[in-house]
């Protein structure tokens with residue numbers, strides 16, 4: 001793998017890090033399988049791209065993206081808790097609705113940011129090379145997000161959030177409205193996914209309505225790979241594992257794409273197949289390891 | 296004072312599986328009453344407690360706690376006044392969270408769970424003190440996750456959590472039934488101690504008639520969704536297990552007779 005491919009993988013790993021932390025919140029903490037992210041990631045990209053095109057500061061556009069994703073997630077949460085729609089179905093409904101909404105937001109299937117300012121500008125202006133600037137900035141931002149989540153999960157609200165995922169009866173009998181917790185947490189998770197989308201569109205220079213396809217699978221793959229490699233005994237460990245999982249996942253994909261066997265090589269269109277394989281390996285690895293060690 | 300009026304609850308209403316679980320329950324609980332609840336399987340004991348706590352919506356009737364009419368309150372809102380311990384020791388505590396985190400949640404029962412620190416240092420001293428009365432050594436294991444505890448330890452912890460913030464009424468549904476006899480006795484003693492110390496109002500479901508007579512100041516017997524016996528004070532203390540069995544078979548017998556009449 002070339003240095004550029006390596007830095008590119010880091011850039012992607014950190015940019016998707018927000019999404020992966022969000023997926024960890026819904027799937028693992030809340031036990032709420034949420035597919036909304038396939039729509040909220042491109043929503044974040046669309047909102048950020050439109051905002052920047054309208055002359056809004058790129059960093060402020062991140063906040064707009066976050067807020068938009070938060071609202072999208074809340075819709076899924078409300079459909080589930082207030083309308084009694086199964087979580088998986090509720091999230092699929094929001095996801096497909098978002099496809100139309102994202103087209104409305106952009107007014108066309110894709111929007112380029114060519115020549116427009118991005119969050120990377122302060123760094124590149126200071127002389128940091130483009131290939132280093134993105135991994136550096138996204139790394140700092142995603143570590144900040146991780147620390148914020150670590151803090152949040154240890155607040156009274158965070159404890160109630162964890163209990164809502166683990167034992168709804170218990171936390172309800174402690175006077176907590178689990179509906180509210182679910183709505184806010186799914187909102188937060190999608191806010192994070194949208195932030196990923198906003199960062200990606202700024203580093204890639206375009207927002208595309210189809211950029212969300214397979215987001216949830218990639219997010220879940222990262223969470224599972226992280227858990228398998230780095231453990232998840234405590235909240236801090238699990239959050240770190242999720243972020244590292246995102247990096248490992250992107251590096252593994254980059255490695256596979258750079259692989260050449262004779263005149264065979266993978267193309268980006270093989271990405272979904274590779275992801276599925278990676279998840280299967282990560283899911284079966286702990287069991288295999290145990291079996292081998294027992295012998 | 297807690298007033299339950301004409302409480303009716305049907306499961307699977309309108310289907311062939313329709314069950315009339317509560318057929319018009321009337322009960323006035325005085326402040327400080329410790330009521331033991333007995334009755335055969337399916338009599339409606341758990342349903343009564345669940346309807347009080349708001350786990351199920353009721354068909355008709357009214358529930359008042361003090362001046363507050365809570366019939367339409369959702370379960371989490373009722374939890375500000377009502378606390379409970381379940382038969383299943385896993386249900387009352389949160390396994391992945393630590394002992395101190397579980398206690399911290401219980402310590403905020405009925406208040407907003409906001410963005411302040413989950414477990415504060417000052418809380419820890421309180422928790423240690425409270426846990427030490429259990430005599431289980433849990434005061435030295437504040438950071439252990441509750442999933443590591445035994446059923447009895449979890450049930451004792453649940454009991455502590457249910458009384459950390461004083462409830463208007465404590466609901467206990469066969470909370471020692473899933474424990475081995477020795478642990479069950481310990482948890483029962485703890486129950487008595489906590490109720491006496493804090494002058495709690497409590498409803499305790501049990502299948503053990505001797506226990507039902509020994510504990511509390513009042514006893515009710517449920518049958519087919521109705522209260523068929525309500526004794527308290529001296530009348531209760533004079534009662535024997537035989538008396539209870541007699542009452543029990545008396546209603547059973549009636550049913551028997553009416554069944555036979557139907558056949559004829």
Ligand SMILES: Nc1ncnc2c1ncn2[C@@H]1O[C@H](COP(=O)(O)OP(=O)(O)OP(=O)(O)O)[C@@H](O)[C@H]1O
Pocket residue numbers: 306307314315316334335336337338339340341342343
């Ligand atoms: N969730 C439910 N769905 C359907 N029917 C139920 C439900 N809960 C209770 N019932 C029915 O209501 C009736 C009363 O049940 P309940 O659990 O209150 O009895 P109980 O007195 O607690 O009995 P036990 O001593 O066995 O615990 C029973 O016929 C039962 O089958």
Ligand SMILES: [Mg+2]
Pocket residue numbers: 340341342
């Ligand atoms: Mg029962």
